[in-house]
Amino acid sequence: MIQKLLTKYWLAFHLAVLILAVWVSVLYSGLGMTLGLFWLSFFTIQSFLLLPSMLRNETLGEARLRSCANAIQDPFVYAGVALIIFACLQWLNSGCFLIYLDDAEIWRYSAPPVGWLPFSVEPYPALAVLALFAVTILGGGIFRNGIGKAGKRFFLDMASLFSGGIAVYMVVMSLTGNQPYSVWAAAPGGSNWGIFFGFWLIIALGGHLNFLEARFAKTVLWSVFSLLGNLLGMLHFASPLVMLLFVVMALLIVVYWMFYLVRQTPGGIAQLKLFLCLVIAIGMTLFLFRFLFPEHPAKGKVTQLADTHYYETLFSDRQFQAPLAWKIWQDYPWTGVGAGGFVHYSRTLIEEADWMRLNECGGLLSNDWLQFLTEYGIIGAGLLMGLIIILLIQLFARMRVASRHLSRKKGGDGLLLGADPYVISGIVAVTLVFALSFLFSPFQSGAMLVSFMYVLAVIPGFLPAGGGNK
Secondary structure, X not given: OHXXXXXXXXXXXXXXXXXXXHHHHHHOOOHHHHHHHHHHHHHXXXXXXXXXXXXXXXXXXXXXXXXXXXXXXXXXXXXHHHHHHHHXXXXXOOOOOEEEXXXXXXXXXXXXXXXXXXXXXXXXXXXXXXXXXXXXXXXHHHXXXXXXXXXXXXXXXXXXXXXXXXXXXXXXXXXXXXXXXXXXXXXXOOOHHHHHHHHHHHHHHHHHHHHOOOOHHHHHHHHXXXXXXXXXXXXXXXXXXXXXXHXXXXXXXXXXXXXXXXXXOOOHHXXXXXXXXXXXXXXXXXXXXXXXXXXXXHHHHHHHOOOXXXXXXXXXXXXXXXHHHHHHHHHOOOOOOOOOHHHHHHOOOOOHHHXXXXXXXXXXXXXXXXXXXXXHHHHHHHHHHHHHHHHHHHHHHHHHHHHHHHHHHOOOOOHHHHOOHHHHHHHHXXXXXXXXXXXXXXXXXXXXXXXXXXXXXXXXXXXXXXXXXX
């Protein structure tokens, strides 16, 4: 019994703790937190080698051999290792300093220690990115090769719970005036945390349907944090446009609920329980906004949605940022200028009157992929996009198999109603955030980048492979 629990949930628990550590490291950044990510990654690799998930009628030794063999043959692992090597070179080759050119009377950065290798201006940002990439590749590879369906569901349940708890903490800290939480909530362009909590809200709405047969007390407890917490966080930290998009998507998931629950066999009481928990979460949110937090920033965001000036200023900074990014990229097209390099090199290309405007953007471009090109070049951005493409290929292949399988098995039920709810909510959340990465900068947050890659690696595991379920 103990071995069964360990092989099902122990590895998933390690990954849940690892992703929680990534989220905390974004809130409390520092060298100690970054080194802690490497240390936790070591324990997670150890768990993968010792206790991978076992298939039916499989021994633990056979599960170890199968998982390691699959990882060795996995293209995601090789592309990920290449990205880690690239990031490691940027860190090892970091260290550029400003020099003044007397003849041109301008400031420029010196060449890196080895001019033809990837480099970074400062060592710590490159080390932090290296840690995030290592955690991302490690988790994605383990989800693809070492964890079964039960462990994947356990991970998503835990991650939704953790994110909701962080959201509650951050909202309370913001409303009590603590910085930087209050600054993030009041920022005109919102915060990446708003997209992060909206992402996990969509995931949690799908996972809520898996509590159809669970005890009412357990369902309510999970709903308070996973639904209420993430909803509060999204409304508090998201920009007006992002808030509107996630609210619309959440309503579409609720419509999907109705069709899904009609097709289920449990009685009406179990179905009513889920809707009651949803009503409790939404009702508590409205109560908090109306009575306890009357000055909540979400009210001002709603009024901004009807203001045409908001949409005019939304993309105004792009006309200032994009030309700078393209100019920097043309100077270093293959390797980029390293993590955080955009803000450093931009200061050498603008007039002093524009420094305030550059500081307001916080070193973030309003387009993740343009920033990836600028800071990691064609090689780094290409490897990162390659990882996403590899995960999407597996997802699309399994969706095709699942559609045929479910249509035959359930007499006409397609993928929408026959698949695990986490598949639908995961696809919706991943698609929305990927689209937003071309308009905002969610992937510049390590919490959002790792969450996106983990969920994209997890959801194919709820669909049958070509040879059956894993």
